[in-house]
Amino acid sequence: MATIKQALISVSDKSGVLEFARGLNDLGVKILSTGGTAKLFADNGIPVTEVADYTGFPEMLDGRVKTLQPKVHAGILARRDLPEHVATLAAHNIPTIDLVVVNLYPFAATIAKPDCSLEDAVENIDIGGPTMVRAAAKNHGHVAIVTDPSDYTSVLAEMQTNDGAVSDATRFDLMKKAFSHTAAYDSAISNYLTTIGSDGTKTEFPEQINFNFAKVQDMRYGENPHQNAAFYRELNPVAGSIANYTQVQGKELSYNNIGDADATWELVKTFDQCACVIVKHANPCGVAIADTPLNAYKLAYATDTTSAFGGIIAFNRELDEQTAKQITDNQFVELIIAPSVTDAALAITAAKQNVRVLIVPLSNAHNQYDMKRVGGGLLVQTPDILNVQASQFKVVTKAQPSAEQLQDLLFAWRVAKYVKSNAIVFCRGGQTLGVGAGQMSRVDSTRIAAIKAQNAGLSLIGSVIASDAFFPFRDGLDVLAEAGAKAVIQPGGSMRDAEVIAAADEHGIAMVYTGYRHFRH
Numbered sequence: 001m002a003t004i005k006q007a008l009i010s011v012s013d014k015s016g017v018l019e020f021a022r023g024l025n026d027l028g029v030k031i032l033s034t035g036g037t038a039k040l041f042a043d044n045g046i047p048v049t050e051v052a053d054y055t056g057f058p059e060m061l062d063g064r065v066k067t068l069q070p071k072v073h074a075g076i077l078a079r080r081d082l083p084e085h086v087a088t089l090a091a092h093n094i095p096t097i098d099l100v101v102v103n104l105y106p107f108a109a110t111i112a113k114p115d116c117s118l119e120d121a122v123e124n125i126d127i128g129g130p131t132m133v134r135a136a137a138k139n140h141g142h143v144a145i146v147t148d149p150s151d152y153t154s155v156l157a158e159m160q161t162n163d164g165a166v167s168d169a170t171r172f173d174l175m176k177k178a179f180s181h182t183a184a185y186d187s188a189i190s191n192y193l194t195t196i197g198s199d200g201t202k203t204e205f206p207e208q209i210n211f212n213f214a215k216v217q218d219m220r221y222g223e224n225p226h227q228n229a230a231f232y233r234e235l236n237p238v239a240g241s242i243a244n245y246t247q248v249q250g251k252e253l254s255y256n257n258i259g260d261a262d263a264t265w266e267l268v269k270t271f272d273q274c275a276c277v278i279v280k281h282a283n284p285c286g287v288a289i290a291d292t293p294l295n296a297y298k299l300a301y302a303t304d305t306t307s308a309f310g311g312i313i314a315f316n317r318e319l320d321e322q323t324a325k326q327i328t329d330n331q332f333v334e335l336i337i338a339p340s341v342t343d344a345a346l347a348i349t350a351a352k353q354n355v356r357v358l359i360v361p362l363s364n365a366h367n368q369y370d371m372k373r374v375g376g377g378l379l380v381q382t383p384d385i386l387n388v389q390a391s392q393f394k395v396v397t398k399a400q401p402s403a404e405q406l407q408d409l410l411f412a413w414r415v416a417k418y419v420k421s422n423a424i425v426f427c428r429g430g431q432t433l434g435v436g437a438g439q440m441s442r443v444d445s446t447r448i449a450a451i452k453a454q455n456a457g458l459s460l461i462g463s464v465i466a467s468d469a470f471f472p473f474r475d476g477l478d479v480l481a482e483a484g485a486k487a488v489i490q491p492g493g494s495m496r497d498a499e500v501i502a503a504a505d506e507h508g509i510a511m512v513y514t515g516y517r518h519f520r521h
């Protein structure tokens with residue numbers, strides 16, 4: 001590509017643009033700019049021509065028309081390899097514009113303000129900017145388009161070592177980024193405007209929902225080896241989400257690793273106390289809270305030593321050397337996640353090449369939507385962020401739960417929310433004892449949870465139990481009573497609640513209702 005002779009710079013986010021413009025000027029590039037950007041350059045001694053002077057038309061209509069001029073767009077869009085295009089420019093005395101630097105009115109930031117009016121939002125829909133971005137991107141064979149301030153340094157460096165030119169490969173990459181930028185911008189506009197009815201009322205879910213995710217990596221395969229897969233991340237992933245991971249050790253993450261890591265992380269981060277969660281196939285197979293990560297791990301592991309093999313383990317505290325050693329001596333582990341990892345712990349895990357270690361910053365923020373793909377459609381809901389407090393519990397039995405049982409019921413309830421339905425979780429002393437997950441019948445789930453505790457050599461005598469939804473019949477109560485549970489937490493609301501309460505009273509069990517269920521499919 002030829003040396004860049006003229007650039008048009010028109011940016012709302014002005015970070016880094018002075019240094020970039022200074023560098024361009026040093027390379028002999030003529031700079032055209034819109035009002036605010038031109039003023040910034042002039043105030044800082046960078047030679048600049050205002051677009052209004054260049055076109056002979058003033059910026060008008062409150063900035064709605066600034067760069068929307070043939071002299072600008074012909075200069076961007078003309079193909080330099082077509083003699084007719086070159087002749088047309090010459091006939092109209094239009095110089096080429098070889099570099100376009102644009103970022104758009106801050107629409108997303110504007111609508112994020114709680115008091116944003118429709119008028120404010122509409123005024124922050126950029127028209128001239130995307131038009132230039134798309135024109136320059138279309139003509140990427142001849143024009144470089146820069147939409148991201150983080151690209152200024154590399155583009156300038158390339159020009160400095162390349163006779164003031166930007167390579168074909170870089171222009172191609174910049175073009176893809178530019179079209180993605182305008183696509184995300186238009187998505188935000190469409191998402192916002194389609195939540196507003198013609199009478200001004202707002203709906204929670206837009207009439208058309210547009211998502212923009214950027215590829216993080218291709219994967220070796222998907223859920224199964226015959227499926228191809230890739231991992232995508234939101235353009236601005238919410239704080240505390242698994243997508244913010246930094247991998248500090250181990251081989252490439254797999255599709256199932258990321259899915260299971262999400263399930264593990266979403267549960268462990270809900271605890272205030274030091275916690276450890278072990279997940280296998282998207283279900284927790286061991287969860288515990290304790291004074292240290294080491295003790296939490298030992299308790300969580302003890303729940304189901306068989307299923308923990310090849311599992312994902314997460315902590316909401318720093319991973320220390322002792323804990324790392326205990327895990328790697330003890331079991332085969334696919335992945336360990338923690339908000340931070342000591343160097344000594346990393347040295348331990350490094351000895352096991354296959355162990356992946358991720359650091360994810362903790363935060364209680366949550367996704368705006370939960371989604372599930374179905375054939376030809378998408379189910380969208382708000383995430384299940386409800387955390388029922390003990391003060392909301394309603395005791396429905398003659399027996400009252402003790403203070404200790406209440407603590408365990410809260411713990412069990414929290415875990416059950418992250419177990420696939422029908423979920424049954426036996427707990428005691430901040431440790432899961434048996435988990436029944438993903439069964440089609442609640443009584444079978446209860447039986448399985450009890451069998452698992454028995455297999456692990458964990459007594460259920462005096463345990464508590466959580467059920468993610470109501471017991472439809474008394475059979476589940478009979479099974480858990482026989483296993484030794486002394487307190488139950490469940491939403492209540494069955495047609496046969498009276499029968500279930502009577503069963504609990506018969507067995508001398510305390511039962512609390514939360515009033516909310518936590519199906520997870």
Ligand SMILES: NC(=O)c1ncn([C@@H]2O[C@H](COP(=O)(O)O)[C@@H](O)[C@H]2O)c1NC=O
Nearest residue numbers: 012034036037064066067068105127128129
């Ligand atoms: N109307 C136009 O012709 C037009 N041309 C460029 N802009 C935008 O104006 C902004 C820069 O304005 P200023 O240089 O005045 O701060 C950029 O975000 C750019 O995308 C325009 N504004 C909105 O459409």
